[in-house]
C-alpha cells in the first residue's frame with residue numbers, strides 16, 4: 001500500500017483551541033500558512049495526502065492524530081480525553097474505513113493519539129490527563145493481536161506522552177527531562193532536550209528518512225542531526241502555542 005497521510009483543515013474557530021496554560025492569541029491565518037507548509041513537506045516525501053474539511057464546531061480538529069491509533073491494519077478510533085473533542089472522530093473514522101479495519105474505543109476508556117507511539121517492538125502509551133487505564137487496556141488487546149507489548153508511561157507536567165518523548169529515528173527518542181520515568185524507556189536510546197529549549201522540540205519522522213522538526217529548537221535539533229539524520233526545520237509557532245507538536249497534525253499509515 002502507498003504511504004498515506006490524513007490531515008484536516010484549520011477552522012476559523014482555531015483561536016478557541018484548548019490551551020493548558022495562559023491565554024495565547026492564536027492567529028488563524030498564520031496557523032494556516034504553517035499547516036500548508038507542513039502538508040507540502042509530507043507530499044514531497046511521497047505520501048498520498050487527504051485533507052478533511054475543517055469542522056467549525058471543533059476548534060482543535062486540525063490535531064487529527066488524537067482521534068485514532070493505528071496498529072498494523074487496525075485503526076482504533078479513540079474516545080478523546082477532552083469531552084469537547086469527542087465529536088472530531090466521526091469524519092476521521094469514515095475516511096479511514098476504506099483503508100483500515102476500524103474499531104472503536106468504548107467508555108470509560110479515554111485516549112488521545114498524542115499519547116501513543118510504537119518503537120522497538122512495543123507500544124508506549126502515556127497515562128495522562130487525556131488517556132486512562134481503561135483506554136490503555138483496550139489498546140493492549142489490539143496490540144497483543146499484532147504481537148506487540150504495551151508499556152504504559154505516566155506523564156507529568158505535559159499534555160501528552162509525545163509532548164515530552166519524541167520519536168526521532170530508529171529506536172531513538174528525545175525526552176524533556178523530568179516529565180517521565182526514563183527507566184520505562186530502557187529499550188530505547190534517549191537524547192535530552194536542551195534545557196534552554198524546554199517544550200520547544202518536536203519531530204515528525206517521514207518514510208523517506210527525513211525528520212521534520214520545529215525550527216525553534218536549534219540546539220536540540222543539532223543533537224538529532226548528529227545522528228546522521230536529515231532534518232527539515234519548519235516554523236510551527238502557532239501550532240505550538242495551541243499545545244500541538246509536529247506529529248499532531250497528521251495520521252500517517254500504509
Ligand code: CIR
Nearest residue numbers: 018063114242243244245248
Ligand atoms: C488539545 O489541548 O487537545 C489541543 N489544543 C492540542 C492537541 C495536540 N495534540 C497532539 O499533540 N497530539
